Amino acid sequence: MWNYEKRLQYPVKISTPNAKAAKVIITQFGGPDGELAASMRYLSQRYTMPYNEVVGVLTDIGTEELAHMEIVCAIVHQLTKGLSIDEIKAAGFDTYFVDHTLALWPQAASGTPFSSTFFQSKGDPITDLCEDMAAEQKARTTYDNILRLVNDPEICDPIRWLRKREIVHFQRFGEALRIVQDKLDSKNFYAFNPEFDKCKMK
């Protein structure tokens, strides 16, 4: 169950439209390391996770990623609102415009549609948490690259904030992995899979 709160987790107020920036930033909506994939990854993985601390982290970070998706969409929306056809053409935004006008649709900057193949839900806590840690770093690199491509301080401010959250989430998933390892056989973490094998758990 989720409840909607009618505010952004971090404010977005962009006064100058910029379709070129929108073209790259949309990748954090529906791209391979974007917020939608992040949320779906964590919210999918949690059902078979046997440890409460880790289920809590997956649920709460998965929920926060939905709020980040809304921030990214707000950025793209404000960057494209009120654009003229000439501006759309000049920025090369026409290839997106022809399919979606100015609506939001989850895709990578390259135009590749969102796909669940961007993430895994493997049913093994070590595997999944290593993926989650990598995912946070991949998203952080993407935000670093966006900051290399964009200069407008009104865009950079929320992008920097989103980047910082990737680092915090990476830390929390690292702690979750340590919690899992502490509950496994210390001589061989891979002796059994606590999401599947019937075994004694600490």
Add this chain to the structure above:
Amino acid sequence: MNEREKLLHYITAVSFAIDDCVLYLDTHPYDKEALEYYSVHKELRKKALKQYTENFGPLLNDNVDVSCGKWTWIDQPWPWEGGC
């Protein structure tokens, strides 16, 4: 910033303090300092949300005041429009 924006800015800050603390508590469920931090900010957020709802309208759809005979949930600007 007008009064509405100031209060919303405060709600954003105090709510984020809770969001961040919640993640920390998930992996540190016995951390006394974090538990105390959570309790303090939970109360601050509750008070600020009440004040905002009374003065500027609902942020949550389970505390909409319908005494005016109109559904006001849809009145205030949506968050992505740049007003929040």
